[in-house]
Amino acid sequence: MEEQYHPEKVEQEAQQYWEKNDSFGVTEDPSKEKFYCLSMFPYPSGRLHMGHVRNYTIGDVISRYQRMRGKNVLQPMGWDAFGMPAENAAIKHQVPPAKWTYENIDYMRTQLKRLGFAYDWGRELATCTPDYYRWEQWLFTRLFEKGLVYKKTAPVNWCPHDQTVLANEQVIDGCCWRCDTPVIRKEIPQWFMKITDYAQELLDDLDKLEQWPERVVAMQRNWIGRSEGVEVHFGVKGHVKPLKVFTTRPDTLMGVTYVAVAAEHPLAQEAAQNSEDVTLFIARCETMDVSEASIETTEKLGMDTGLKAIHPITGDEVPIYIANFVLMAYGEGAVMAVPAHDQRDWEFAHKYDIAIKPVVYPEDGSAPDLTEGAYIEKGVLRNSAQFDGLSSADAFNAIADHLETGDKGRRQVNFRLRDWGVSRQRYWGAPIPIINCDKCGSVPVPDADLPVVLPEDVIVEGTGSPIKKMPAFYETTCPTCGGKAERETDTFDTFMESSWYFARYSCTDNNEAMLDERANYWLPVDQYVGGIEHAILHLLYARFYNKLMRDIGLIKSDEPFSALLTQGMVLKDGSKMSKSKGNTVDPQALIEQYGADTARLFTMFAAPPEQSLEWSDDAVAGAHRFLKRLWKLVHDHVEQGEVGAVDVSSLAGAAQALRRQVHQTIAKISDDIDRRQTFNTAIAATMELINAITKLKGESDEERAVIHEALEAAVLLLSPIVPHMTHTLWHALGHAEPVIDAAWPAVDEAALQQDEVEMVVQVNGKLRDRIVVPVSADKDTVEQLARASDKVAQHVSDKTVRKVIVVPGKLVNIVAS
Ligand code: ANZ
Ligand code: ZN
Secondary structure: OOOOOOHHHHHHHHHHHHHOOOOOOOOOOOOOOOOEEOOOOOOOOOOHHHHHHHHHHHHHHHHHHHHHHEEEEEEOOOEEOOOOHHHHHHHHHHHOOOHHHHHHHHHHHHHHHHHHOOOOHHHHHEEOOHHHHHHHHHHHHHHOOOOEEEEEEEEEEEEOOOOOOOOOHHOOOOEEEOOOOOOOEEEEEEEEOOOHHHHHHHEEEEEEOOOOOHHHHHHHHHHHHHEEEEEEEEOOOOOOOEEEEEEHHHHHHHOOOOOEEOOOOOHHHHHHHHHHHHHHHHHHHHOOOOOOOOOOOOOOOEEEEEEEEEEEOOEEEEEEEEEOOOOOOOOEEEEOOOOOOOOOHHHHHHHHHOOOOOOOOOOOOOOOOOOOOOOOOOOOOOOOOOOOOOOOHHHHHHHHHHHHHHOEEEEEEEOOOOOOEEEOOOOOOEEEOOOHHHOOOEEEHHHHHHOOOOOOOOOOOOOOOHHHHHHHHHHEEOOOOOEEEEEEEEEEEEEHHOOOOOHHHHHHOOOOOOHHHHHHHOOOOOOEEEHHHOOOHHHHHHHHHHHHHHHHHOOOOOOOEOEEEEEHHHHOOOOEEEOOOOOOOOOHHHHHOHHHOOOOHHHHHHOOOOOOOOOOHHHHHHHHHHHHHHHHHHHHHHHHOOOOOOOOHHHHHHHHHHHHHHHHHHHHHHHHHHHHHHHHHHHHHHHHHHHHHHHHHOOOHHHHHHHHHHHHHHHHHOOOOOHHHHHHHHHHHOOOOOOOHHHHHHHHOOHHOOOOEEEEEEOOOOOEEEEEEEOOOOHHHHHHHHHHOHHHHHHHHOOEEEEEEEEEEEEEEEEOO
């Protein structure tokens, strides 16, 4: 082997070997345990950033490790290729989005290959190809038949000047990003997927995700937002139909002093017919930002409708207000207001001078303090007639029972989760496979006519999607009646493509079906790796899609991802690397200067995967120096010629100690990589091992044999992290087979056995000496040996020993005074 480490040459050789032998191409093998490792696929933005390098190195280390463990490992890669940046680039550089996207894919593919990731490139997919999205269109038409998709009007951001729909990112301070015209809300028909039908299962199955970060599970749980409560029916004076409200606190029912409805509620609309003020107020509400995010902080505003609600238990009349904090899309679009026990209601009541009636008291019987705000805790009921004295929990049931008996309400479960709006009025996405016919309504495109191909050779202007201006695309005939009809020109939300790609990797070559039996071999994904920014939407949609595909009979698993690892951010000077901050480091430059192995080693060594990683030039240089040292060590060792096998029976002293460290290191690193997923501590342990190897002189055959074993272990243990260099070193150490086909080293339990052990000796908690004692020594012997130490004796000579604590194998503490 060469004396100098030349990463470029070494890396090229290894990569050529893998490519030539299709080393990472896999097929289904029922006789082997499978392992499916998936990293979230990139958006082809142009070039890789350090976040990608980190994400993909983590996935690659896990994949290569599992392969050495004898598993049949699938690690695929592809492109999340639809989306807005391609349209923006198209406008800016006058190139069709498709061309821009495919060029980026080509460049980024070479970058991934240069990093040496063990992907099965034979399964590569790009979501913008008709081969891919045709199955998404096909599934959508199946769901249409099952009633799991539907059309309804929903608001979009509309620029009246450019006559175009704007994505949220294109609305800047309420104005169009291009022409600065104030943006208005426009209601247009759009497609929705009934994810709410799966709300309960999506919630329940979170319990199965034991290998997901708790934080992500909690975020999903909150997003789904299940609440148990009661739908209460208030009468409305002069009306037949009752007003329904949803409450999670029926125990506060006797404290209701008004009822509030959303501006879009039918009662508000009715009141508007008789009052100019109400009409103006409703119009004002429409321009206000009443998104759920801002509801807590925006000022509570309202207007009395003049209508009266009748309390379902007391029969008292209470005013009905319109309030901006009531959302039409949640519950019934109306609330029973209890200002004494709900903070929003309290603020509102103060503002509009409405009575505040406490009905829930602290358990100690004191009166709740309502001067600064509402008393929101649970407690014991007062001022509540027959319910007085009940705890909040008992009152929940008593009041719910009472309402149900009198037909004035019923127990109800509500979810915060809304149906998923999948229509986008953009060009660069998968066309929605629907034909709109004046006579027949929405008709799904028949299977035989799929895919509906998105024309790729287009000019994109700033205003609106080009396919909306292309009669050749949208003019068609109705599949049902044969009459003239028009295609849907909206495209799918790009979250659609990323919701099922994990399954498609199992059979990218299938042109007859979305999925086949191979999906059941590979799924679920054993390890998913990606950013925390996808903790809610992407993961929820993928879980939903998985269940849809299961219920259509395509797959058997309930959940798509058994284990999830969310890697931390890559920082520079303490803040997130980003183009806008101008603090990015281009991985390409890093690779060119030091090679892929250094880039991989640095990203894995600098921090545990879940934590943020701070970029450091010094640490990169340090990682590189370490690799050079290892190279030289192996070089110098093999230069000295052949070694024999280790004769375990005659091993003693330093050689025996090194061999023990080798096997301790194997045990530790296996645990670090497998269970703890702390690759940084695994690398640190290998570094210690390398230090220990250099300390052993290698003067006898026996020592050289132990060094050889130690170097082999170090090379194997590092091979998932720095696969190129170890490819060469493994051959240099005398192996014909490539290191990727070597087995993960096994721990020799016998080597771990120790005759002697070093123990720390403390006097009154202060470290005074270290002693070596036989492993078999009992407590008394250890104590004797400790007290025999000169350094220890010095510190106890003028004192009386009060107590001696021995922690076997670790420490002796002598308490003396
Ligand atoms: C009376 C009450 C008294 C309430 C009290 C709370 C505390 P979650 O837990 O998120 O489900 N609410 C119901 N529908 C609403 C809507 N469309 N817009 C805004 N708020 C609405 O929240 C349920 C609670 O949110 C309900 O319980 C209701 O206020 C309010 F001391 O009813 B509560
Ligand atoms: Zn028709």
